[in-house]
Structures are given as C-alpha cells and as structure tokens.
Amino acid sequence: MAKKYKSLRGIRDISGAEAAGFNEIISKASELLEKYGYERIFLPVIEYTNLFARSIGEDTDIVSKEMYSFKDKKGRDISLRPEGTAGAVRSLIQADQLSGKIRRKIYYFGPMFRYERPQKGRYRQFYQLGCEVYSFPSPYHDAEIIEIADKLLKLCRVKDYSLGINSLGCAEDRSSYKKAVKKKLEGKVEKLCPDCRRRLKTNTLRVLDCKNSRCREIYQELPGMDDFLCDDCGDYIEKLRQILDSRGVKYSIDSGLVRGLDYYNGPVFEFKVNDSAVIAGGRYNKLVRELGGPDMPACGWGLGMERLVAAANLEPASQKKAALIKVEGGRIETCRRIADNLRNKGISVSEGYEDISTGKKFKITDKNRIVKVVIIGGEEEKNKTVTLRDMETGKQESVPADDVESLARKILAKKILARKTDV
Numbered sequence: 200m201a202k203k204y205k206s207l208r209g210i211r212d213i214s215g216a217e218a219a220g221f222n223e224i225i226s227k228a229s230e231l232l233e234k235y236g237y238e239r240i241f242l243p244v245i246e247y248t249n250l251f252a253r254s255i256g257e258d259t260d261i262v263s264k265e266m267y268s269f270k271d272k273k274g275r276d277i278s279l280r281p282e283g284t285a286g287a288v289r290s291l292i293q294a295d296q297l298s299g300k301i302r303r304k305i306y307y308f309g310p311m312f313r314y315e316r317p318q319k320g321r322y323r324q325f326y327q328l329g330c331e332v333y334s335f336p337s338p339y340h341d342a343e344i345i346e347i348a349d350k351l352l353k354l355c356r357v358k359d360y361s362l363g364i365n366s367l368g369c370a371e372d373r374s375s376y377k378k379a380v381k382k383k384l385e386g387k388v389e390k391l392c393p394d395c396r397r398r399l400k401t402n403t404l405r406v407l408d409c410k411n412s413r414c415r416e417i418y419q420e421l422p423g424m425d426d427f428l429c430d431d432c433g434d435y436i437e438k439l440r441q442i443l444d445s446r447g448v449k450y451s452i453d454s455g456l457v458r459g460l461d462y463y464n465g466p467v468f469e470f471k472v473n474d475s476a477v478i479a480g481g482r483y484n485k486l487v488r489e490l491g492g493p494d495m496p497a498c499g500w501g502l503g504m505e506r507l508v509a510a511a512n513l514e515p516a517s518q519k520k521a522a523l524i525k526v527e528g529g530r531i532e533t534c535r536r537i538a539d540n541l542r543n544k545g546i547s548v549s550e551g552y553e554d555i556s557t558g559k560k561f562k563i564t565d566k567n568r569i570v571k572v573v574i575i576g577g578e579e580e581k582n583k584t585v586t587l588r589d590m591e592t593g594k595q596e597s598v599p600a601d602d603v604e605s606l607a608r609k610i611l612a613k614k615i616l617a618r619k620t621d622v
C-alpha cells in the first residue's frame with residue numbers, strides 16, 4: 200500500500216526498544232530525583248516567543264535560527280519550546296512559588312523543538328528530562344544536581360562518559376574575559392565564519408560555542424575563563440570541586456565550555472559520550488529576575504533522551520515479560536487465573552484470547568520480544584500444570600499450575616534448563 204502520509208523531517212516516532220528505554224529511564228530518573236526531594240511538573244510545549252528571546256538570548260543559535268515560531272489565529276507571536284527552563288521559571292513566577300526564602304526543586308520531561316539539521320542524535324523534535332533547584336547559591340546545590348546526573352548515568356550503565364566543568368564567572372568577570380577574547384582575535388576576524396564575526400560584536404562569548412571547525416581551531420589559542428575569575432567566583436568553583444571530589448564524582452576542567460544559552464553564569468557542565476553532550480547544565484542566578492520574578496538564584500540540567508537511550512545499557516524489559524497462550528483443551532478461566540497470579544508477582548503478562556494456531560501465536564511473541572511463554576492446553580489442564588517455553592533456546596518444562604512462586608522464579612531466571620519437547 201502506498202504510504203500517503205509521512206512524519207515531518209527530523210521528527211520521529213519513538214517505539215519498540217527505544218520507547219521501552221524511554222520508559223525505563225524516566226522511571227529510574229524520577230525515582231532518583233524524588234529521593235532527593237524534586238517534584239515533577241508538567242509544562243506547556245507552547246509559550247509566547249518573547250519568553251525564549253528574553254531568557255535564552257536573541258543572539259543564540261536557538262533563538263536566532265532554530266525556533267519553531269509562528270503567529271496564532273489572533274496574530275500573537277508564539278513558539279514551540281526549544282528547552283524547558285524558560286517555561287519552568289515562567290510557571291513558578293506566575294504561580295508565586297519563588298517568593299520568600301523557600302527552596303523549590305523540580306523536574307520535567309517532554310518534547311522540545313529546534314529547527315536544526317537532522318542527523319544522528321540531533322532531531323527537530325527531541326525529548327528532554329530536566330531538573331532545577333531554586334534556592335540560595337550554594338555549591339552544594341550545583342554538586343547535588345551533578346551527582347544526580349552522574350548516578351543516573353551509572354544506573355543506566357552508560358560506559359565511557361566524561362564530565363567537563365567550567366565557570367563562566369559573574370558579569371564583571373565575563374566582561375574582562377570578553378575584552379581579552381576580542382583583543383586576542385584582532386587581526387583574525389577575516390578568518391572567522393560570518394556568524395562569529397557578528398557574534399564578536401553582539402555577544403562575544405557566543406563565539407566559543409561555534410561548531411565551525413576552522414573557528415574552533417582559532418579559539419584553541421584563546422585564554423581560559425579561569426584566569427579571569429574574581430575571588431568569589433574562583434572560591435565558588437573551587438568549593439564545588441572539593442565537594443565533587445569528596446563525593447567521588449570524576450570530572451575535568453574544560454575552559455572552553457560556554458553552553459548554548461545566554462542565561463548561565465558561574466559553574467556550567469557537560470556529560471559527554473563520544474564527544475556528544477548527553478546531559479548539560481549549569482547555574483543561572485539572574486534568570487528569575489530577568490523574567491520578572493524575585494532575586495532567586497537557580498541551577499539545573501537538561502538530558503537528551505534519544506542520546507541517553509543510545510548510550511545506555513538497560514536490562515531488556517523482555518526479562519520481566521511473559522506471554523500466556525491457550526492451546527486446544529485449555530480453559531480460559533485457568534489462563535486468566537494464572538495470568539493474574541503472575542502479574543501479582545510483578546511480571547507483565549500478555550494473554551492471547553483469540554483461538555489461533557500455536558505457531559502463529561509464537562510468531563506474535565517473537566515480534567513483541569517475549570522470551571518466556573506459558574502454554575495451557577488439554578494435557579496441562581488434566582495434570583494441573585503449565586508448560587513453560589523459553590523462546591530463545593526452545594526448551595520447555597512442566598511446572599505445577601498453582602505453584603506461582605516457582606513459575607515466577609523460572610520466568611525471571613535468565614535461562615530455563617529442562618528437557619526439550621516438541622509442541
């Protein structure tokens with residue numbers, strides 16, 4: 200059949216193993232974050248455009264060329280959110296949840312939209328899970344969110360990831376750093392890409408975020424931000440390093456790290472796998488104020504789900520799955536009872552109610568990556584047993600029908616060792 204409708208370029212459907220991976224990561228992350236006192240919030244995917252322009256920065260790649268912006272039926276300028284923090288801050292200010300000396304810890308999950316050139320790990324609709332802390336600026340908070348990210352990557356068994364940290368200092372530090380960068384690049388302006396030539400005038404630090412390899416090579420010779428930190432900012436990052444050391448979090452200092460959004464100040468960080476950022480974030484002490492709220496420092500990170508799923512080594516969900524099939528002579532009541540018993544043991548059981556041939560039923564379980572199959576037919580009814588089949592090895596064994604403990608244990612076991620019989 201001709202496929203008449205297709206999804207938009209760079210906008211994917213998430214299904215099968217990738218969707219199972221999303222589920223697994225969301226559940227690991229929410230359990231972990233809630234243990235640290237973070238609460239989930241659900242935010243709109245659509246906001247007024249000026250919210251993003253104001254927070255992320257007019258001159259960032261995101262706002263200047265990657266936003267899905269349009270007018271609604273009343274001519275209002277609106278955009279699909281390219282990231283989660285701006286909306287979170289807007290929401291907390293709107294609900295008066297940032298006033299006084301309170302601490303707020305939140306996390307969110309959902310789709311983000313950026314009009315980028317689609318490639319592996321870079322899509323136009325992608326999913327982020329993010330967390331943020333709104334509280335007085337203590338390096339313990341920065342360390343906490345970094346530690347949570349580190350734990351999450353370990354829980355997802357991500358191998359060979361690295362953590363880079365930098366400090367963007369305060370406005371004064373950045374101003375003297377910008378001057379030094381401009382000075383150093385004098386005479387090299389012609390060699391820079393058109394975007395960087397513009398950035399140099401409007402938003403100097405943005406040059407460091409350029410993806411152009413020729414520009415990047417030139418920037419290698421620039422001094423690091425660390426030489427320009429005032430005592431307070433220097434002490435802050437030093438304290439953060441001490442806390443991370445004491446908590447056993449491994450990192451290295453990456454003095455070229457600036458992040459793609461303008462609202463950051465102080466510590467910023469990126470967890471990378473194969474040179475691609477999986478979790479990235481930092482501190483944004485001025486953002487709440489900038490968006491009309493009180494003076495409320497904050498820090499947070501965002502995690503790219505597609506990139507994390509690709510890097511994770513998650514336990515196959517099939518381990519906890521079983522299919523229950525009824526063959527000739529099996530009674531539906533028996534099937535339903537046994538299926539419920541197994542569900543009560545935490546096993547996902549899919550029942551096939553339709554009467555189709557055993558071969559066909561096995562094909563269905565194959566498609567759904569189900570390894571363990573419980574078969575109930577006339578013979579099993581007579582003996583008050585069930586037949587358990589391992590689809591990978593083809594091995595089968597007979598188990599007493601109402602010995603739920605033993606049946607569940609065998610389903611959850613890696614392999615079942617038993618005599619091989621034909622079905």
Ligand code: ATP
Pocket residue numbers: 282313315320321322323324325326327458459475476477478479480501502503504505506
């Ligand atoms: P990059 O440097 O890779 O473009 P970024 O600095 O734009 O990343 P952030 O805005 O900090 O990324 O978003 C946080 C995380 O979201 C990134 O570390 C990445 O894992 C993921 N991410 C960002 N853009 C995309 C995209 N277009 N497709 C898939 N994941 C993305």
Ligand code: MG
Pocket residue numbers: 459
């Ligand atoms: Mg980007």
